Amino acid sequence: MKALTANRLTDGEVVFWTGADWSERFIQAAVFEESDVAEGAEAHAKSQFTLVVDPYLIEVAPVGGGLAPVSYRERVRAMGPTNKPDHGKQAVGGDDIAVLAGAHGAARSKGRVDLIRRK
Amino acid sequence: MPRLIRWRDGQAVWAEDPFTDVDDDQPVPQGDVIVSLARFQREGRTLLGEGRNLGVRLAADEAPESLIIDLARLAVVCLAFPKFRDGRAYSAARVLRERMAYTGELRAVGDVVLDLAVPVLRCGFDTVVPADSSSPDQWTAAARRFRHVYQRSADGREPAFAQRAKGEMSEA
Amino acid sequence: MYRYDDIDREMLADRVAEFRDQCGRRLAGEMTEDQFKPLRLMNGLYLQLHAYMLRIAIPYGSLNAAQLRKLAQVSRTYDRGYGHFTTRTNLQLHWIKLKDAPDILDELAGVGLHAIQTSGNCIRNLTADPHAGATADEVDDPRIWAEAIRQWSTFHPEFSFLPRKFKIAVTASPKDRGAIRVYDIGLRLHRDDEGALNFEVLVGGGLGRLPHLGPVIRERLPVRHLLSYLQAILRVYNRHGRRDNIHKARIKILVASLGATEFARQVEEEWSLTDKEAVDLPATELARIRAGFAPAGFETLPPLSATFESARAADPALARFARRNVLPHKHPGYALVNISLKSIGETPGDCSAEQMDVVADLAERYSMNEARVTYEQNLLLPHVKLDDVPAVHAALVDAGLATANIALISDIIACPGLDYCALANARAIPIAQDIARRFADPALAETVGELKIKISGCINACGHHHVGHIGILGVDKKGEEFYQLSLGGSAEDDAALGQVLGPALSADRVAPAIDQLVEVYLRERREGERFIDTFRRAGLAPFKEAVYAQAH
Numbered sequence A: 001m002k003a004l005t006a007n008r009l010t011d012g013e014v015v016f017w018t019g020a021d022w023s024e025r026f027i028q029a030a031v032f033e034e035s036d037v038a039e040g041a042e043a044h045a046k047s048q049f050t051l052v053v054d055p056y057l058i059e060v061a062p063v064g065g066g067l068a069p070v071s072y073r074e075r076v077r078a079m080g081p082t083n084k085p086d087h088g089k090q091a092v093g094g095d096d097i098a099v100l101a102g103a104h105g106a107a108r109s110k111g112r113v114d115l116i117r118r119k
Numbered sequence B: 001m002p003r004l005i006r007w008r009d010g011q012a013v014w015a016e017d018p019f020t021d022v023d024d025d026q027p028v029p030q031g032d033v034i035v036s037l038a039r040f041q042r043e044g045r046t047l048l049g050e051g052r053n054l055g056v057r058l059a060a061d062e063a064p065e066s067l068i069i070d071l072a073r074l075a076v077v078c079l080a081f082p083k084f085r086d087g088r089a090y091s092a093a094r095v096l097r098e099r100m101a102y103t104g105e106l107r108a109v110g111d112v113v114l115d116l117a118v119p120v121l122r123c124g125f126d127t128v129v130p131a132d133s134s135s136p137d138q139w140t141a142a143a144r145r146f147r148h149v150y151q152r153s154a155d156g157r158e159p160a161f162a163q164r165a166k167g168e169m170s171e172a
Numbered sequence C: 001m002y003r004y005d006d007i008d009r010e011m012l013a014d015r016v017a018e019f020r021d022q023c024g025r026r027l028a029g030e031m032t033e034d035q036f037k038p039l040r041l042m043n044g045l046y047l048q049l050h051a052y053m054l055r056i057a058i059p060y061g062s063l064n065a066a067q068l069r070k071l072a073q074v075s076r077t078y079d080r081g082y083g084h085f086t087t088r089t090n091l092q093l094h095w096i097k098l099k100d101a102p103d104i105l106d107e108l109a110g111v112g113l114h115a116i117q118t119s120g121n122c123i124r125n126l127t128a129d130p131h132a133g134a135t136a137d138e139v140d141d142p143r144i145w146a147e148a149i150r151q152w153s154t155f156h157p158e159f160s161f162l163p164r165k166f167k168i169a170v171t172a173s174p175k176d177r178g179a180i181r182v183y184d185i186g187l188r189l190h191r192d193d194e195g196a197l198n199f200e201v202l203v204g205g206g207l208g209r210l211p212h213l214g215p216v217i218r219e220r221l222p223v224r225h226l227l228s229y230l231q232a233i234l235r236v237y238n239r240h241g242r243r244d245n246i247h248k249a250r251i252k253i254l255v256a257s258l259g260a261t262e263f264a265r266q267v268e269e270e271w272s273l274t275d276k277e278a279v280d281l282p283a284t285e286l287a288r289i290r291a292g293f294a295p296a297g298f299e300t301l302p303p304l305s306a307t308f309e310s311a312r313a314a315d316p317a318l319a320r321f322a323r324r325n326v327l328p329h330k331h332p333g334y335a336l337v338n339i340s341l342k343s344i345g346e347t348p349g350d351c352s353a354e355q356m357d358v359v360a361d362l363a364e365r366y367s368m369n370e371a372r373v374t375y376e377q378n379l380l381l382p383h384v385k386l387d388d389v390p391a392v393h394a395a396l397v398d399a400g401l402a403t404a405n406i407a408l409i410s411d412i413i414a415c416p417g418l419d420y421c422a423l424a425n426a427r428a429i430p431i432a433q434d435i436a437r438r439f440a441d442p443a444l445a446e447t448v449g450e451l452k453i454k455i456s457g458c459i460n461a462c463g464h465h466h467v468g469h470i471g472i473l474g475v476d477k478k479g480e481e482f483y484q485l486s487l488g489g490s491a492e493d494d495a496a497l498g499q500v501l502g503p504a505l506s507a508d509r510v511a512p513a514i515d516q517l518v519e520v521y522l523r524e525r526r527e528g529e530r531f532i533d534t535f536r537r538a539g540l541a542p543f544k545e546a547v548y549a550q551a552h
């Protein structure tokens, strides 16, 4: 499964493609099961160069309670820096952030194995 | 005839290019031509003897010093920018202008775009074949954007330290 | 400090106008990202994980109060009220919006600050000995020469598109506080037997993927020829450095492949053909720059201060601070006061806007309007009267800036790592925080003594891990963070590259491993030995055994 992410041109904010628009929240990301659909969306995003910079596809996988990006890097992007919990998207909080934070924990314990193998 | 941008009296203008750029595997046509260094080393004397204007193009890894003997008889030297980020031609240009006293046309060819206007002109190039759709007016404006320079180069601009020595600028 | 004249100011103004135009064209869709990216990078604007990052140059690490206040104000207005000081003595703001960038650069230009050449394959922001102008062992003020190089290298037409980035460091003392052996060019000022000033020139040092310590290519370069000689080095590099492989494009690879002797010969040949008078600064200009760094108004004071002595006798915290963070000055009755940006549990190198304001006030009031940034990601007040040290200390305590740990195990260098950096493999900051917390007890940290830990989140080595007494490098193993430890590196006079300890460790194993390494040191050390000395005597084996014996 894949999602499409980028940084917004004007302010660099991490955004996710919802299928119709760009959202700041990972939970609103469209999830692609088919790789040609995903690649189509990516190509379309590349043409939106006045809105976003460097769009690319990321792997996502189920974790307890929802979906999360597989790579650690992408979870940091979807949440914010781990050294400043009051900065980035995590500062706003919410259920989706809790899911991502849980995936962070998973990557440090046994549960991480699932996340890593999928890569 | 193809066009290029020529720098003249502090201003960039469109100019016609009378030279034909000849590949190594093509026969040399009539008229003014530009050939590679390898061909120049083989056929240069003959070509020069035919009463035409002759130019040489140097690849980025070819040394301008190889032209030392015949430099005064060349009408144009082309230096290659294989990529925007490849800056070898700047050194070659300064060596030609400042060390080898070359006064003929020095042409920047390859991935040369407007955003390179300042270093290209400062290193002594006087013609460019722009790889983008930039116009002479834009090149003129880009070259005039900076009122001062900090170092001497092949364009003869007076550096900040020389202006200061003349007391043209005040300490504020 | 050097003060900008109209020429310097107009250079910055012209640059800001140019960048404003370029940003406008990008936002209006007249330029693609491919076209714009090199232009924004030339103005220090990166796109990182969460936002744009602006890297502001602090030339040779010197700041006055007005500049520091401006950095505080910019970080409050356009960022999140803090900044991150780096090992290159730059300040990075991590939450910048593209649309604000021209306004920020405009504001910075007002106090003579900029982000020019903090990125790209050009000559980057210069670094110099942070103790310049204050230390008794220097033969000249290295900042005079650093400023000369700053001007010469700014918008250099020939050297704006080198094979790779290029970093120069200048020092003027026998003791190397500038890590000059790990720079593309390291310059050490010294006097010859006749008393004339010369540079020792080292070329081809560097960290990163293939670390090298720079060899000396010329022992005595008369100082007046500095710029023409640099031009010769840069020209040889620009013409012959590799451009086919980004990992082999730094000058260290050219020097290593030619050999230092042959490289030096090529530089000398190029230099012999150079019209030196056209490049080297005339004596009048050097004198003008020198005047900017003239020592101003040191009073004649007794070497000991009764105020300071009695205050530190009465206050153990001040006594510890004096021991760790206060250094002797070349003028009797004055001191250098280090300000640690490594308070326990905080992000190394981070400084809040409020803290910047406090340091600005202290610099203005107590340190002749000067503050410094060190490559160890700390700040420093270079000219404080001993009489004033208690007051400075008290103000630092109030601002959370009085951590007395300079050069101790909790004074850790860490790059931003995977919390911010788009190139990272692993986080660096939380590792530093974990280790610092274990040695939070100042008495314990002092018992362990000098121990320099340096952490990088990837092989680019912004955290200088190769030259840490203990170096820690973040690596990616199948999407998970791992860390490779190395021992025995040093960035100073006894410069050395660290040796890898063994297989990489998972994140939660790093801080316990540091504990184990310290235990071995405390067990094995002989009288007067620092961690690195014990390592050099005893070798890798006992350390390796301690960490890996228990790993299974």
Ligand code: SF4
Pocket (backbone or CB within 6 Å): C415, C416, C417, C418, C421, C422, C423, C424, C425, C456, C457, C458, C459, C460, C461, C462, C463
């Ligand atoms: S060392 Fe790597 S992770 Fe750290 S700041 Fe440099 S590039 Fe980023």
